[in-house]
Amino acid sequence: MKSIKNLGKLFLLLLAFCLLFPRYSYAYIDPGTGSYVFQIIIAAFVALSFAVKVYWHKIKIFVVRLFSKRKNEG
Amino acid sequence: MKVESTALSGSFRDPSGFLFWDENRLFRQVNETYREHYDQLIASGLYEKLAGAGQLVEHEECDLKLACTAAAYKIIRPTLLPFISYPYEWCFSQLKDAALLTLAIQKTALEYGMSLKDASAFNVQFVHGRPLLIDTLSFEKYPHGRPWVAYRQFCQHFLAPLALMAYRDIRLNQMSRLHLDGVPLDLAGSLLPARTRIKFSLLSHIHLHARSQKRYADKPLRSKQRPMSRFALLALLNSLENAVKKLHWRPSGSEWAEYYGHTNYSDQALEFKKNLVADFLQLLNPRHVWDIGANTGVFSRLASQRNIPTVALDIDAAAVEKNYLQCRRSGDRFLLPLVGDITNPSPGIGWENDERISLLQRCPIDTVLALALVHHLAIANNLPLAKIADFLSRFCRNLIIEFIPKNDSQVRLLLATRDDIFPDYHECGFEKEFQRYFTIERREAIAQTDRILYSMSSRVHAGK
Numbered sequence: 001m002k003s004i005k006n007l008g009k010l011f012l013l014l015l016a017f018c019l020l021f022p023r024y025s026y027a028y029i030d031p032g033t034g035s036y037v038f039q040i041i042i043a044a045f046v047a048l049s050f051a052v053k054v055y056w057h058k059i060k061i062f063v064v065r066l067f068s069k070r071k072n073e074g
Numbered sequence: 075m076k077v078e079s080t081a082l083s084g085s086f087r088d089p090s091g092f093l094f095w096d097e098n099r100l101f102r103q104v105n106e107t108y109r110e111h112y113d114q115l116i117a118s119g120l121y122e123k124l125a126g127a128g129q130l131v132e133h134e135e136c137d138l139k140l141a142c143t144a145a146a147y148k149i150i151r152p153t154l155l156p157f158i159s160y161p162y163e164w165c166f167s168q169l170k171d172a173a174l175l176t177l178a179i180q181k182t183a184l185e186y187g188m189s190l191k192d193a194s195a196f197n198v199q200f201v202h203g204r205p206l207l208i209d210t211l212s213f214e215k216y217p218h219g220r221p222w223v224a225y226r227q228f229c230q231h232f233l234a235p236l237a238l239m240a241y242r243d244i245r246l247n248q249m250s251r252l253h254l255d256g257v258p259l260d261l262a263g264s265l266l267p268a269r270t271r272i273k274f275s276l277l278s279h280i281h282l283h284a285r286s287q288k289r290y291a292d293k294p295l296r297s298k299q300r301p302m303s304r305f306a307l308l309a310l311l312n313s314l315e316n317a318v319k320k321l322h323w324r325p326s327g328s329e330w331a332e333y334y335g336h337t338n339y340s341d342q343a344l345e346f347k348k349n350l351v352a353d354f355l356q357l358l359n360p361r362h363v364w365d366i367g368a369n370t371g372v373f374s375r376l377a378s379q380r381n382i383p384t385v386a387l388d389i390d391a392a393a394v395e396k397n398y399l400q401c402r403r404s405g406d407r408f409l410l411p412l413v414g415d416i417t418n419p420s421p422g423i424g425w426e427n428d429e430r431i432s433l434l435q436r437c438p439i440d441t442v443l444a445l446a447l448v449h450h451l452a453i454a455n456n457l458p459l460a461k462i463a464d465f466l467s468r469f470c471r472n473l474i475i476e477f478i479p480k481n482d483s484q485v486r487l488l489l490a491t492r493d494d495i496f497p498d499y500h501e502c503g504f505e506k507e508f509q510r511y512f513t514i515e516r517r518e519a520i521a522q523t524d525r526i527l528y529s530m531s532s533r534v535h536a537g538k
Contacts, residue, residue: 028088029192033295034287035226041286042278042313043221043306050309 081142083428088192090211093152094142101140102133102210104148111188111214112148120186120213129179131155131208150210156362156383160430161195161231162251163412163420165394166239166323167402168205169247172198173232173318175205177311180222184304189216193224195231195250196430202407219301222310226287229279230256233317237276240321241266244391247413254424259284275317325392343522347476350518351443352376354474354529357516360441364470366416367447371397371409374443378409385439387414416447417455434469442470445527449478452499453488459498459507467511467532477504477526501526 052059085093090108094101104112115121124130133150140149161169172195180190190212197209222228231250234257238246242265249257263284270276339347351373355363360382365374368386370393377384386409388394397411414420419433444466451457466473478485479501480494498507505514512530519526 028090029223029227031221031223031295032226032287032290033293034290035229035283036221036223036295037290038283038286039221039225039310040300040302040306042282043302043310045278046313047306047309050312051305053312 083426084196084424084430086425088209088211092142096140100152100154101136102150102152103142103146104150104211105143105145106147107145108211109147112211114188114215115210115213118186118188120183120188121210123182123186124179124207128202128204129175129182129207131206131210133210152208152210155199155201155206155208157385157410158431158436159200159410159412160250160420161198161235162248163414163433164200164247165391165398165411165413166236166244166247167395167398168200168411169195169232169236169239170318170321171402172205173228173236174315175207176228176232177315177318179207180224181308181311183213184216184308187216188213189220189222190224193228193231195256200410203401203405203409216304218304221302222307225310226259226283227256228314229259229283232256233279233314234259234262236318236321237270237280238262238265239391240323241270244323244325244395247391251420251423254429259287273320275313275320279314279317323395325395339520339523339525343520346521347445347525347527348373348376350520350527351445351474354516354527355380355382355441358441358472358474358529360472362439363441363443364437364439365443365445367444367450368397368411369393371400371411373445374409374411375406377441377443378406381408384409386411387416389413389415417451417457437469439470441472441474442466444473444475446476446478446484448475448504449482449485449488449499453485453496456495459504460510463508463511467534471532471535473512473528473530473532475508475528475530476520477501477528479524482524 080094080096082093082095089105090111091102091104094103121130125132131152133152136149136151138146138149161172164172175198176190176193180193183189191214192209192212194209197207197212198205199208200206230253235247235250238249238257246265249261253261259280263281266276266280271281355377360377363374363377363382363384365371365377365384365386368374368388369390371378371386374384374386374397386394386397388397388411391413394411394413397409400406401409401411414433420430422428422432422435423430448459448462451462452459466475480486480489480496480499508514508528508530511533513533513536514528514530516529517526518528
């Protein structure tokens, strides 16, 4: 009976561990630790230029409005 | 067990399922473990979107009774492809188009809450002149925050060989034959010229990527890895797309790509030869054709324009590149240009030499065009005529072959730097050896030349 209780505790502990530290389920191919870490770094780097590309139209409108506002004020 | 007797030899790495033959019909078993991903692929509309766009192979669901194992969730029947080719048989632009297709599919998949779990170049085939993803089980539910698991594979299968071909030597497409899981990035980095280090895309995705692989070699992935936003993933894909698009290779000055610019016969003789080949094809009405030594595909088009599936094989990557670009421009649906050397055809490679099958296993074929080829085999490669005839008789049912005698300037050129050790290389010798294996159906002299064009039928395949 005691051993069943212990097993139950162990199960709860494992469950809590899994919930606290979620792991990604990796694919059948090896993503490679170096590749995995590197893409996060390089993605952060290229995200800035990508953001400019994606939001270029909005940035352009914002800048045009900003300058036209100043001109009107002047 | 059925699975052992019929499963495709190259379909074993992914536990999501496998391909198998059943009574000459090709099926794919989708395993229970892949259920949620397959259901999302269908329910999300991603399959319909990609198949409708001609980017993913179409399939139909079949009776589960066809299952090979108890692990089956679904049995699907993909559209059968006319021919399977491998990345080491593609020219530069074919590999580039396959890379861009993979990235385009990954971007679409993200819109539908899915992601590619692999990015193998072997998952792409050329069908009707366009690249097509043939692995229906390559998709998985996209777990938010997770980096792209196939990033390493994409760089090794596509970016590294393309960069090597563009910056070092076009013949390095053969690296994919040596390294089945793509060119190792440290090797690619060491072979690429120093100037690739000042190109941001190659500096990052190849050189620095290789250093990161070295630094983290044998280190496990931490369970609490920093997440990567969907936006950052899209930025990475955009960066890879730019890297691929910026790679160019222009075929020029190679021996064969300029072949038709300085052939030794007149325009009239060329036209005569084209009409003759067209006549022979008309009579044979083949189901499929292989043009061996096709160069830029001038004669291959005589078959493909008749809607006959045609493979145009040539040793020269520049000629194949020109051929492919022309196919793409004209939207030729029946011509597949490939890089290959018939004196050293692609072998069976991978696990048990059977994972990627040899070129000759992907035969026999109906009709072979062997125009201006025999003198290269017999004189440049010292292949006895009997061996050539024997091989071709097993390789095809019908043969359209050109014999070029020693007095032709092309043959004189081959003999200019070596002893003539070919006393049997003449018209009678050629016919004598080929008649042992073939029946000569037609024999026509090509006007304004000393060349002869034959139409023959194989004795090996007669009655089969």
